[in-house]
Amino acid sequence: xxxxxxxxxxxxxxxxxxxxxxxxxxxxxxxxxxxxxxxxxxxxxxxxxxxxxxxxxxxxxxxxxxxxxxxxxxxxxxxxxxxxxxxxxxxxxxxxxxxxxxxxxxxxxxxxxxxxxxxxxxx
Amino acid sequence: xxxxxxxxxxxxxxxxxxxxxxxxxxxxxxxxxxxxxxxxxxxxxxxxxxxxxxxxxxxxxxxxxxxxxxxxxxxxxxxxxxxxxxxxxxxxxxxxxxxxxxxxxxxxxxxxxxxxxxxxxxxxxxxxxxxxxxxxxxxxxxxxxxxxxxxxxxxxxxxxxxxxxxxxxxxxxxxxxxxxxxxxxxxxxxxxxxxxxxxxxxxxxxxxxxxxxxxxxxxxxxxxxxxxxxxxxxxxxxxx
Amino acid sequence: xxxxxxxxxxxxxxxxxxxxxxxxxxxxxxxxxxxxxxxxxxxxxxxxxxxxxxxxxxxxxxxxxxxxxxxxxxxxxxxxxxxxxxxxxxxxxxxxxxxxxxxxxxxxxxxxxxxxxxxxxxxxxxxxxxxxx
Numbered sequence: 001x002x003x004x005x006x007x008x009x010x011x012x013x014x015x016x017x018x019x020x021x022x023x024x025x026x027x028x029x030x031x032x033x034x035x036x037x038x039x040x041x042x043x044x045x046x047x048x049x050x051x052x053x054x055x056x057x058x059x060x061x062x063x064x065x066x067x068x069x070x071x072x073x074x075x076x077x078x079x080x081x082x083x084x085x086x087x088x089x090x091x092x093x094x095x096x097x098x099x100x101x102x103x104x105x106x107x108x109x110x111x112x113x114x115x116x117x118x119x120x121x122x123x
Numbered sequence: 124x125x126x127x128x129x130x131x132x133x134x135x136x137x138x139x140x141x142x143x144x145x146x147x148x149x150x151x152x153x154x155x156x157x158x159x160x161x162x163x164x165x166x167x168x169x170x171x172x173x174x175x176x177x178x179x180x181x182x183x184x185x186x187x188x189x190x191x192x193x194x195x196x197x198x199x200x201x202x203x204x205x206x207x208x209x210x211x212x213x214x215x216x217x218x219x220x221x222x223x224x225x226x227x228x229x230x231x232x233x234x235x236x237x238x239x240x241x242x243x244x245x246x247x248x249x250x251x252x253x254x255x256x257x258x259x260x261x262x263x264x265x266x267x268x269x270x271x272x273x274x275x276x277x278x279x280x281x282x283x284x285x286x287x288x289x290x291x292x293x294x295x296x297x298x299x300x301x302x303x304x305x306x307x308x309x310x311x312x313x314x315x316x317x318x319x320x321x322x323x324x325x326x327x328x329x330x331x332x333x334x335x336x337x338x339x340x341x342x343x344x345x346x347x348x349x350x351x352x353x354x355x356x357x358x359x360x361x362x363x
Numbered sequence: 364x365x366x367x368x369x370x371x372x373x374x375x376x377x378x379x380x381x382x383x384x385x386x387x388x389x390x391x392x393x394x395x396x397x398x399x400x401x402x403x404x405x406x407x408x409x410x411x412x413x414x415x416x417x418x419x420x421x422x423x424x425x426x427x428x429x430x431x432x433x434x435x436x437x438x439x440x441x442x443x444x445x446x447x448x449x450x451x452x453x454x455x456x457x458x459x460x461x462x463x464x465x466x467x468x469x470x471x472x473x474x475x476x477x478x479x480x481x482x483x484x485x486x487x488x489x490x491x492x493x494x495x496x
Contacts, residue, residue, distance in 0.1 A: 006235055008286060010317035017352055020458040027451055034444075039490065045428050048421035075404050082397065084318055086375060087284030093318070107411065117418045135368055189385030214379075217370030225370040279393065282379035325396070326457055328389030328469065341389075342466050349463030 008090060015077055022074035029067040052122030055115050068111040076100045124150050124199055127207040128161045130169060132221055142166065143207070154187055154194035154208060171222040178335055181269030184276065185222055186211035191273040191333035213276035229272040232292040236314065237299060237306055265298035265343065267336040274330035274340050286319040290330035290340035293321055297347040316351045324348075392453050392473050399450040406443060437491050444487045445480065452476035 036054075038044050046054060055061055080100050084093060125147050133139040146160040155173055162169045174182045178196045185194050188202070188209050202208055216224035274290040275281050281289055288296075296315045299306055315321045324344050331341035381394055416423045430436060456472040459465050465472060 006231060006286065006288075008319075010313050010320065012313075012316045012355070013318050013322050014355070015318065016322045016348075016461065017355065020461060023451075023454045024458060027455065030447065030451070034447075043432075044491070045431055047428055048417070048424040051417060051424065071407065075407050078400050079404060082400070085280055085283050085323060085380070086377065087286045087319065110411065114414060114418055121418070121420075133371065135371075186385075215373055217373055219368060219370045279380050279390070283375045283377055285373070285375075325393050326389065326460060326469075327386075327393040329386060332387050332389070345460050345463050345466045348461045352462055 015081065019074065019077045019081065022070045022077070025070045026067075026074055029063075029070055033064070033067055049122075052118055056119050056122060061115055061119070064115065065108075065112060069108055072104050072107045072111075076104045124148055124152070124204055126157055126199060126202065126205070128157055129207055129209045130158070130161065130222070131211045132169070133218055134220055141209070142169075148199055150200060152199050154185075154192065154197045154199060154202075154210075155183055157199055157208065158194060158210060169222070170220045178269065181271030184213050184271045184273045186213065186276070191277045193269075193271060193273070193335040196335065213272055215276055215278070215281040216272065226272050228275060228289075229270050229291065232275075232289055233270060233295060236288070236292050236295045236311065238295075265294055265338055268294070268338050269336055271335065273333040273335060274338075277329040277333035279327055279329065280323045280325065284319060284323060287323045288315065288320050290324075290344065293324070293347055294338060294340035294343035297343040297350070300347070300350060312351065312354070315347060316355070321347055321351060388470060388473055392456075392476075395449050396453050396457070399446040402446050403443075403450060406446075440491055441484065441488045444491075445484045448480040448483055449476075452479055 037046065041050050055064065080097060083096050088096070125145065127143050127145055129141050129143040131139065132142050144161040144165040146157050146164065148157050148160055155176065158169075158171060159173070162171070171185070172182045173195065174180045176195045178193050181193075183193055183195050185192060186209075187194060187197060189211070191213070194210075199208075210222060212218050212222045212224045213226075216226055216228050218224050268291065270291065272291070278287075278290055280287050293315060296311050299311055300308060321344060326341070326345075328341040330344075331339045334340060380397060383391065383394065413427065416427050453473070453476050456469065456476055459472070460469050
């Protein structure tokens with residue numbers, strides 16, 4: 001007689017594969033971000049004018065947004081992984097996934113808004 | 124050799140505590156012998172499981188100084204003259220009394236995954252001349268599995284997730300998928316390709332460290348992850 | 364009757380995720396991964412919040428930058444980098460073994476990650492403290 005919890009409905013998952021993929025993307029993108037934001041301008045950190053100049057470059061704008069998407073996705077997948085280790089019931093787990101997905105969308109939207117605002121302020 | 128055994132005690136309705144007993148055993152003794160000495164000389168109400176005394180039945184799984192062991196084959200000389208051996212029941216399983224746990228955790232999972240094929244005779248240490256059976260990429264060690272449950276005790280995910288299949292089960296699944304012999308492969312993939320199947324494993328490898336018979340469930344799980352990952356990617360990109 | 368005895372139920376104890384007693388290097392790596400993950404997630408949200416100062420204006424941002432160049436901050440930056448190295452290098456190891464690559468050498472990979480973490484932490488600390496002025 002197999003306990004009820006073991007026979008719960010099972011579903012194929014891409015979460016770990018996405019975790020690994022976003023992680024590998026971050027090895028490159030985070031590395032780039034750290035170098036570009038800490039070691040390119042004299043003195044290391046960019047002042048306001050230097051930030052405006054940087055983010056107004058369309059390629060760099062897109063690169064930073066791509067980085068934000070990868071890091072947010074990886075971070076929230078990770079938070080979800082830790083929560084799932086608690087073995088909660090399927091309905092609760094779906095709510096957790098939905099909530100974290102919304103947080104992810106909000107964070108990326110905030111990043112795009114903020115970057116666009118800086119570009120506009122500097123123009 | 125003189126030792127102290129510090130034994131976890133629990134009787135239903137009472138608070139758990141430790142009792143420490145001095146014992147004297149021969150140098151060639153194993154931890155189980157020391158435990159039995161404590162039982163015989165000091166307190167016959169100590170409850171613990173033991174049967175074959177030679178790592179064949181998998182009954183006696185315990186924690187010795189917070190590490191998963193089969194006490195029947197763990198020499199007391201591993202700990203030294205005068206050492207205190209803290210003996211606890213296996214983790215992640217309900218404690219019935221003292222060191223005896225409800226091990227249905229083990230049997231339910233094996234039943235769920237379906238018993239993988241067990242040969243009548245299989246080389247334990249394959250030599251270079253041994254030819255692998257068709258379908259096997261490598262000699263798994265699953266034939267060695269005693270269903271002792273030590274890997275389930277050692278696993279940090281088993282500590283918090285009752286739905287997790289666990290190392291032993293996933294290693295069994297990997298063995299079954301390597302050589303299905305008519306088993307329902309899709310059913311097994313559905314069980315393991317799931318958030319509480321293989322994907323809850325975080326590669327701590329404590330299962331491999333705990334296994335008394337070199338099954339190496341950790342490595343089996345990595346091979347299983349590869350199998351599942353490749354299958355998913357192939358299907359996603361239009362293969363089958 | 365013996366069959367009436369109810370076993371003591373297993374309680375879910377997340378603190379066990381960090382219990383190192385009797386555990387070995389693979390477990391230490393897993394703990395390092397989890398702790399650095401939690402630290403980095405908290406840092407991420409903090410960092411995104413701080414960046415809002417850019418929307419406030421030049422003075423607000425330049426004031427923050429001055430603060431960010433103080434020794435305490437630079438030290439926190441080094442701690443951040445250690446967290447990134449622990450998480451990233453072990454993450455590469457996990458990605459490899461999770462695709463069945465190099466599994467027999469997983470402990471070797473782990474020690475390599477530890478050595479690289481130490482080396483690059485020291486190099487980063489030197490670079491940060493000399494570059495920022």
